[in-house]
Amino acid sequence: MARKRPSLRNYLIEGDQVRDIQPVIEAPAAELPVQSFAEEMLSSFPTESLDFSLWGLVVASHLMVLKEGRITLSVLKEGFPSIKDDDFNAVLDRALSSQLISLGEDGIIRINPVSRWDIAGSDGVDIEWVDDLVSMMTENDRDMWLSLLSDASLKPLSLDEVKDLFEKSDLQSDQFFMMRRRGDSLLPITRSSQIRLPLESVIMWSEKGDSIVFFGETS
Known part of the structure; x- marks a missing residue:
C-alpha cells in the first residue's frame, strides 16, 4: 500500500512524527484570478481617501468571497487573528457606516459597489460610543447589532x-x-x-x- 502523504504544515512543526498522517489541507479547486482582481481593485477604488485599515478589510473581504463564494462576519474576523477584537470591531463598524460593506440579516458579508461608498460622509462621525458598546456585547449580539447601531x-x-x-x-x-x-x-x-x-x-x-x-x- 502506498504511503500517505504527510501534511506539510504539521511536518514542519513536528517532523517525522506525522509522516503517516493524512493531510487535511486540500488544494483549491480552481486558480483565483488574482492579477485581474488586483488590477480592478487598484483602478476603481479611491485609495487616496481610504486609510490602510479600511483598505485592508475590503481587500480581505474580496479575496475571501472569491475563494469561498460568500463569507460570514465570523469568517472575516478569523482572517485577522493578530488584531484585537476591539480594534477589529472599530474598523468593521467604520466600513459598515461608510457603506463599504453590508451585513445581511443572515450574517453574510456583502461588498458594496464603489458608487455606494460614503467615505466623505463618514468623516467626523463620533462612533466611539458604538465601539465601547460593541466591545461589551457577546459575539452573537455583535454580529446582529453592529450594522444597526451606526444608524x-x-x-x-x-x-x-x-x-x-x-x-x-x-x-x-x-x-x-x-x-x-x-x-x-x-x-x-x-x-x-x-x-x-x-x-x-x-x-x-x-x-x-x-x-x-x-x-x-x-x-
Missing part, C-alpha cells in the same frame, strides 16, 4: 426616560432590549418593571428608523 441615536441611560418611552411606544413596531451587565446577552424588555439597575444599556429598535441607544451616565 441609531445615542442618549444617556436614564431609567425614567427609558420607562416613559417604553410605556408610550407602539410595541408592534418598537422593540426594546437590555444588557444587564457587561458581557451579558441582550434580553427583550416586555414590561416596564424590567427597567431597573443593574443596567448597562438599553436599545430601542424601531421599524420606523428612529432607533435609540441608551448608554452611559446612568441616572
Whole structure:
C-alpha cells in the first residue's frame, strides 16, 4: 500500500512524527484570478481617501468571497487573528457606516459597489460610543447589532426616560432590549418593571428608523 502523504504544515512543526498522517489541507479547486482582481481593485477604488485599515478589510473581504463564494462576519474576523477584537470591531463598524460593506440579516458579508461608498460622509462621525458598546456585547449580539447601531441615536441611560418611552411606544413596531451587565446577552424588555439597575444599556429598535441607544451616565 502506498504511503500517505504527510501534511506539510504539521511536518514542519513536528517532523517525522506525522509522516503517516493524512493531510487535511486540500488544494483549491480552481486558480483565483488574482492579477485581474488586483488590477480592478487598484483602478476603481479611491485609495487616496481610504486609510490602510479600511483598505485592508475590503481587500480581505474580496479575496475571501472569491475563494469561498460568500463569507460570514465570523469568517472575516478569523482572517485577522493578530488584531484585537476591539480594534477589529472599530474598523468593521467604520466600513459598515461608510457603506463599504453590508451585513445581511443572515450574517453574510456583502461588498458594496464603489458608487455606494460614503467615505466623505463618514468623516467626523463620533462612533466611539458604538465601539465601547460593541466591545461589551457577546459575539452573537455583535454580529446582529453592529450594522444597526451606526444608524441609531445615542442618549444617556436614564431609567425614567427609558420607562416613559417604553410605556408610550407602539410595541408592534418598537422593540426594546437590555444588557444587564457587561458581557451579558441582550434580553427583550416586555414590561416596564424590567427597567431597573443593574443596567448597562438599553436599545430601542424601531421599524420606523428612529432607533435609540441608551448608554452611559446612568441616572
